Amino acid sequence: MARPTIADIATRAGVSKGAVSFALNGRPGVSDATRERILKIAEQMSWRPHSAARALGASRVDSVGMVIARPARTLGVEPFFAHLLSGVQSGLSAESISLQLLIVEDTAGEIEVYRRWASEHRVDGVILVDLTVKDPRVDELKALELPAVVIGGRGGKGALASVWADDRDAMLAIVEYLAALGHRRIAHVAGTPNFQHTQRRIRAVRDAAPRLGLLDAPSLTTDFSDAEGAAITRKLLSQPDRPTAIVYDSDVMAVAGLGVAMEMGVAVPGELSIVAFDDSILTQLMHPALTALSRDTFDFGRQAAEVLLDTIADPTTVINRRTADPVLTVRESTAPPG
Amino acid sequence: MARPTIADIATRAGVSKGAVSFALNGRPGVSDATRERILKIAEQMSWRPHSAARALGASRVDSVGMVIARPARTLGVEPFFAHLLSGVQSGLSAESISLQLLIVEDTAGEIEVYRRWASEHRVDGVILVDLTVKDPRVDELKALELPAVVIGGRGGKGALASVWADDRDAMLAIVEYLAALGHRRIAHVAGTPNFQHTQRRIRAVRDAAPRLGLLDAPSLTTDFSDAEGAAITRKLLSQPDRPTAIVYDSDVMAVAGLGVAMEMGVAVPGELSIVAFDDSILTQLMHPALTALSRDTFDFGRQAAEVLLDTIADPTTVINRRTADPVLTVRESTAPPG
DNA sequence: TGGGTTTGATAAACCGGTATAGCTCCCGAA
DNA sequence: TTCGGGAGCTATACCGGTTTATCAAACCCA
Numbered sequence: 001m002a003r004p005t006i007a008d009i010a011t012r013a014g015v016s017k018g019a020v021s022f023a024l025n026g027r028p029g030v031s032d033a034t035r036e037r038i039l040k041i042a043e044q045m046s047w048r049p050h051s052a053a054r055a056l057g058a059s060r061v062d063s064v065g066m067v068i069a070r071p072a073r074t075l076g077v078e079p080f081f082a083h084l085l086s087g088v089q090s091g092l093s094a095e096s097i098s099l100q101l102l103i104v105e106d107t108a109g110e111i112e113v114y115r116r117w118a119s120e121h122r123v124d125g126v127i128l129v130d131l132t133v134k135d136p137r138v139d140e141l142k143a144l145e146l147p148a149v150v151i152g153g154r155g156g157k158g159a160l161a162s163v164w165a166d167d168r169d170a171m172l173a174i175v176e177y178l179a180a181l182g183h184r185r186i187a188h189v190a191g192t193p194n195f196q197h198t199q200r201r202i203r204a205v206r207d208a209a210p211r212l213g214l215l216d217a218p219s220l221t222t223d224f225s226d227a228e229g230a231a232i233t234r235k236l237l238s239q240p241d242r243p244t245a246i247v248y249d250s251d252v253m254a255v256a257g258l259g260v261a262m263e264m265g266v267a268v269p270g271e272l273s274i275v276a277f278d279d280s281i282l283t284q285l286m287h288p289a290l291t292a293l294s295r296d297t298f299d300f301g302r303q304a305a306e307v308l309l310d311t312i313a314d315p316t317t318v319i320n321r322r323t324a325d326p327v328l329t330v331r332e333s334t335a336p337p338g
Numbered sequence: 339m340a341r342p343t344i345a346d347i348a349t350r351a352g353v354s355k356g357a358v359s360f361a362l363n364g365r366p367g368v369s370d371a372t373r374e375r376i377l378k379i380a381e382q383m384s385w386r387p388h389s390a391a392r393a394l395g396a397s398r399v400d401s402v403g404m405v406i407a408r409p410a411r412t413l414g415v416e417p418f419f420a421h422l423l424s425g426v427q428s429g430l431s432a433e434s435i436s437l438q439l440l441i442v443e444d445t446a447g448e449i450e451v452y453r454r455w456a457s458e459h460r461v462d463g464v465i466l467v468d469l470t471v472k473d474p475r476v477d478e479l480k481a482l483e484l485p486a487v488v489i490g491g492r493g494g495k496g497a498l499a500s501v502w503a504d505d506r507d508a509m510l511a512i513v514e515y516l517a518a519l520g521h522r523r524i525a526h527v528a529g530t531p532n533f534q535h536t537q538r539r540i541r542a543v544r545d546a547a548p549r550l551g552l553l554d555a556p557s558l559t560t561d562f563s564d565a566e567g568a569a570i571t572r573k574l575l576s577q578p579d580r581p582t583a584i585v586y587d588s589d590v591m592a593v594a595g596l597g598v599a600m601e602m603g604v605a606v607p608g609e610l611s612i613v614a615f616d617d618s619i620l621t622q623l624m625h626p627a628l629t630a631l632s633r634d635t636f637d638f639g640r641q642a643a644e645v646l647l648d649t650i651a652d653p654t655t656v657i658n659r660r661t662a663d664p665v666l667t668v669r670e671s672t673a674p675p676g
Numbered sequence: 677t678g679g680g681t682t683t684g685a686t687a688a689a690c691c692g693g694t695a696t697a698g699c700t701c702c703c704g705a706a
Numbered sequence: 707t708t709c710g711g712g713a714g715c716t717a718t719a720c721c722g723g724t725t726t727a728t729c730a731a732a733c734c735c736a
Binding site: 353354355356357360366368369372391393394395396397 | 713715721
């Protein structure tokens, strides 16, 4: 028989549908003996719950969603999302909950997706990335009453659950390391200005500058693309008092920056030190290999999944979980200034 | 009222549930006037179908799945999948069908997922990538009666629908171009040997070699990782009669190969020409920028989605659609041999 | 021994749609 | 004048689970 239903199991076990449902969901209402028997039969018939039927009755679909709002062009090279995804899945697979992934162009599209998901009951909750300042998605999700967890930023005052790492401390560690090497002119090629993590990193650099006696520590924002990363680097290296070290907010921009340095004949790390605020094979493929901040992105995703499941189970308690601090992996692209 | 049902619409319109269902699905059974009225009310109440309910009744879930069986570590850097995904989604969004994405470690895990999806009715069909020789997934999907479309390889003799590009012609174009430049020692750093497209490319090189008067044209297989790509390159460049041109089956390996050449002091393109059989920002970030074979991966995905939807609608006709031929984008990494 | 509670189970309602049998008009043809 | 047939709609079964009301038997303590 193809695809047995609980009714089939019920007939075979000589009990009612209800009893089978109780047994399969481990809830009281049947004796241990009966439960045992039902479970064995279900196993034999290789029964699996029909997700739609269960969703209809129990009003939960065992599925969560994640929307990434970045142009596909820039997305692929960043291993960040692939690792994050794998992590999220590993966190979900234990409960055999599936993941819906959607790549959209912008935040408006993302909100549209949330509305659709909510009204069609397609997901039990969502995972948010790239939180911005005054992020409209937070209010929207509140309004939709869709459980959510924010990755990489506090969800605001009691608003949404979150999983975050300490960007500030990480950035301080980088700048302090460069200062200790002797650098006094450090530039920061940041990401999109309205991302919360961008702002935190910029603030960290600004705050540390006077304490470390830095002559200059500009933070320059970009759209996270290789093109802008390269353009800003070109500008920086053309200045009379050019920086002796540059910190990039992503590995892709760091690679682009390295390319510009080579093109302009600026030796790395002899005349310029480069640090990437994110690690991946990309940084290791380069010559010189790039010093980078390594975060356990996989674990990040895993924890986000866990927190989301907890939030779905009990939407009243808002969890804010801090993950392991990122560490600086020193490679060949950093050295004392020439 | 939160989340209206068709029953709510029915009461408000003063008709039966059935009439509403007919009207909303654009099928005969109601007059144009009534249909109009019902649609307007549904719009007003911002009704959306409950996906689970629809799935239960109509035994279709408006959702398709895609499983990628590669270690997450190697996945991220390859823009291929990100582009493919976006394309697939754009093909699906028109019908507002959602996509389930899963990254697993190996084919066994992938088949497991298909079994689960089939038994839980979670997807209407799946998209297959990285087809291997004698691929076990094909038979499995046949057995599960799960509609499927294969990307980048013919689905076998009438087995599964497919969307494919002509790898053979593309590889011939590359080799002919290199031969025309004057290269006679061309090496081919291929991917995983049991992938069908790897085999097709290897065969193309082997077939073209005598005709083009190549002295040597070895194809060396790898696991597609940067590490093996680098290792093989090191070996090739250490030979007494080292190749004057190398074709890499992926952009990541080509980048790794370029790194090895630089590390060994082999000038590119002066002493060695490099071609990547896949294009992305990665190849453009390099110095020199890599000559690469550009495929419209986005469109590839879009077409796969279309073919899959057709296959779901009518599983009896097997579609094998050939996509636009890839083109060779010449950049700075190819030149006549020194 | 009798009344109240617990245990183990059943039958039926329900979730929100789709599919279908059947009913009522109304129109046209025999 | 009657009958056939189609258009337009209703009532209802159904999909495969979950949940609740109900009930009989067993159990418990006085």
